[in-house]
Amino acid sequence: MAEVNYDDDSIRSLDWKEHIRLRPxxxxxxxxxxxxxxxxxxVLLKEIVDNSIDEFVMGSGRSIEINMSDHKVSVRDYGRGIPLGKVIDCVSKINTGGKYDSKAFQKSVGLNGVGTKAVNALSNIFIVQSYRDGRTKIAEFAxxxxxxxxxxxxxSQRNGTAINFTPDDTIFRHYRFIPEFVDSMIWNYVFLNSGLTINFNGKKYFSERGLYDLLTKNTNAENLRYPIIHLKGDDIEIAMTHGQQYGEEYYSFVNGQNTTQGGTHQAAFREAVVKTIREFYDKDYDAADIRASIVAAIAIKVQEPVFESQTKTKLGSQSIGPEGPSVRAFIGDFVKRELDNYLHKNPSVADALKARILQSERERKDIAGIKKLANERAKKASLHNRKLRDCKLHFDDNHERKQDTTLFITEGDSASGSITKSRDVMTQAVFSLKGKPLNCYGLTKKVVYENEEFNLLQHALNIEDGLDALRYNNIVIATDADVDGMHIRLLLMTFFLQFFPDLVKAGHVFILQTPLFRVRNKKETIYCYSDEERRNAIAKLGVKPEITRFKGLGEISPEEFGLFIGKDIRLDPVILKDANIKALLEYFMGKNTPVRQQHIVNNLRVEKDDETVNPTIAEPEPLAQSA
Structure with missing residues (x-):
């Protein structure tokens, strides 16, 4: 190997924007x-909105306006406005901002002065305008x-700040904003800031009861075992109940930030609930039985929080402030006092909670035998698991690429073979189905252990005891774009929604888009994902290009497949729009075959020469939307 010179000329100093763009x-x-x-x-949108939320928390501005298209965003708040002489510095100089002054911003989300600068550096267009005391200042960046x-x-405008930006499409390739994700983000903002109004693309968001409203929106009242317990104190708010679903479901927040990966506060809450309930009933219940089917939300405020990354999805702080108690003690004392008091004052809720715990205990013991045998089989199979072609990195590893870890679930050996040969072996794994999986709607969790394929999939994902040790960030259903492929998608989504709904709600499940057509001439090849793209490609390439219709994933060569699962991969997220999972599954996957058959007859569409004969008939609501 040739020697590389390492001298004074090897050292470079990057300015703020170069470093952000080089290492986004x-x-x-x-x-x-x-x-x-x-x-x-x-994250770019959130960094901007967080600043507006901090203004509201400090008592300035009770409304925020957000407007968004596929590629552009504008945010206008009515806070104090950036001091006009510092408008440019605040959005373009690292280590410049008001949040270094603890008196100006107490318990703020962003404390490092980087967020807005990152948005600026990573945007094609970034325009900031501050309104303050009858005067305004505007600056634009590229x-x-x-x-x-x-x-x-x-x-004459009211005080506040307006930010308009368009993310850089050379960094965020083929990006688009999906409104459902933004809708969820905004609801969280108003749940955590009672009295705040956010207007998003003409829709008003407002909450009076905070986390109580959050659980009400995200659960179905018919499935709850007892009314939502809502507890509030200084710098802490909790809402909890138990439902009918499998697993545990938590919504956790720090200073208004949705900590999707949990952290010290969520771990402390889970521990405190178990300890308090054991002491209240004077029974040493198994922790898994107490927390089974729990749905809970916790929000705390921490002075100078420490997050484990700039994206602030996991709290690392051990105390709630420089001189305050530990997070564990703070939450433990609050839950012990307030939850214990609540259960004493509401005996009917205490009885219902106890009944739910005893039911979980019975269910756990009922499947203990088959679970043990299934786990032993899975352990042996994992050594020579023909269904799983694993990758080297996993989501629970402490590695910078863990966000890229992906499991493709494919139908048949031909499709899995193409993906296996073209995948990135560091981050992409393949699980091959032997055919159509079992329709598990209405079955108990025992079927997950009795059905070898489901059990091996569960172990491949490592989600038997929750998502804490999930091995892949992205679970991608990769099936053919035909009737059989669609059926397999539904069966897999039924499996996840029936037994692991938090996997879908946490945004880990996707549908792989693969091209329907290849249009090419001697000079250029264009892959098309829709009829519209096919027509545009034909128009671009001119007279009589070669057109290939891909009927199945197995027909696509490994060389071509590599183009579709690399940096230009197209994924449709599975977004659950309706909290009533049971009703959705019962209609689409239950035993009401005549009802579904009649729905198909009534809504039959016939297409000919790209013209829909009956275009006015409404489509049925999907089980889970692929945005």
Missing amino acids: GMYIGKLGDGSAYDDGVY KGELVRDEAEKET
Whole structure:
């Protein structure tokens, strides 16, 4: 190997925007194309909105306006407005901002002064305008470079700040904003800030009861075992209940930030609930039986929080402030006092909670035998598991690429073979189905252990005891775009929604888009994902291009498949729009075959020569929407 010179000329100093653009992952996590709720484009939006929320928390501005198209965003708040002389510095100089002054911003989400600068550096266009005391200042940037600096002038607008930005499409390739993800983000903002109004694309968001409203929106009242317990104190708010679903479901927040990966506060809450309930009933119940089917939300405020990354999805703080108690003690004392008092004052809720625990205990013991045998089989199979072609990195590893870890679930050996040969062996794994999986709707969790394929899939994902040790960030259903492929998608989504709904709600499940057509001539090849793209490709390439219709994934060569699962991968997220999972599954996957058959007859569409004969008939509501 040739020797590389390492001298004075090897050392470079990057300015603020160059470093952000060179290493964007350090500032906003994964990049993505907007198909996942934690993709970078949503982090950009959140960084801007967080500043507006901090203004509200400090008592300035009770409303925020957000407008969004597929590629552009504008945010206008009515807070104090950035001091006009510092508008440019606040959005373009690292280590410049108001949040270093603890008196100006107490218990703020963003404390490092980087967020807005990252948005600026990673945007094609970034325009900031501050309104303050009858005067205004506007500045415009392109990829962090100042391109317009207008002098201050008078204005009749109310105080506040307006930000408009368009993410850089050379960094966020093929990106688009999906409104459902933004809708969920905004609801969380208003749940955590009672009295705040956010207007998003003309829709008003408002909450009076905070986390109580959050659980009400995200659960179905018919499935709850007892009314929602809602407890509030200084710097802490909790809402909890038990439902009918499998697993545990938590919504956790720190200073208004949705900590989707939990952290010290969520772990402390789970521990405190178990301890308090054991002491209340004076029974040493198994922790898994107490927490089975729990649905809970916890929000705390921490002075100078420590997060495990710039994206702030996991709390690392051990105390609630420099001189305050530990997070564990703070939450433990609150839950012990308030939950214990509540159960004493509401004996009917205490009885219902006890009944739910005893039911979980019976269910756990009922499947203990088959679970043990199934786990032993899975352990042996894992050594020579022909269904799983694993990758080297996993989501529970402490590695910078863990966000890319993906499991493709394929139908048949031909499709899995093509993906296996073209995948990235570091981050992409393949699980091959032997055919159509079992329709598990209405069955108990025992079937997960009795059905070898489901059990091996469960162990491949490592989700038997929750999502804490999930091995892949993205679970991608890769089936043919035909009737059989669609059926397999539904059967797999039924499995996940029936037994692991938190996997879907947390945004880990996707549908792989693969091209329907290949249009090419001697000079250029275009892959098309729809009829519209096919027509555009034909128009672009001219007279009589070669057109290939892909009927199945197995027909696509490994070389071509590599183009569709690499940096340009197209994924449709599975987004659960309706909290009533039971009703959705019962209609689409239950035993009401005549009802579904009649629905198909009544809504039959016939297409001919790209013209729909009956285009006015409404489509049925999907089981889970692929955005």
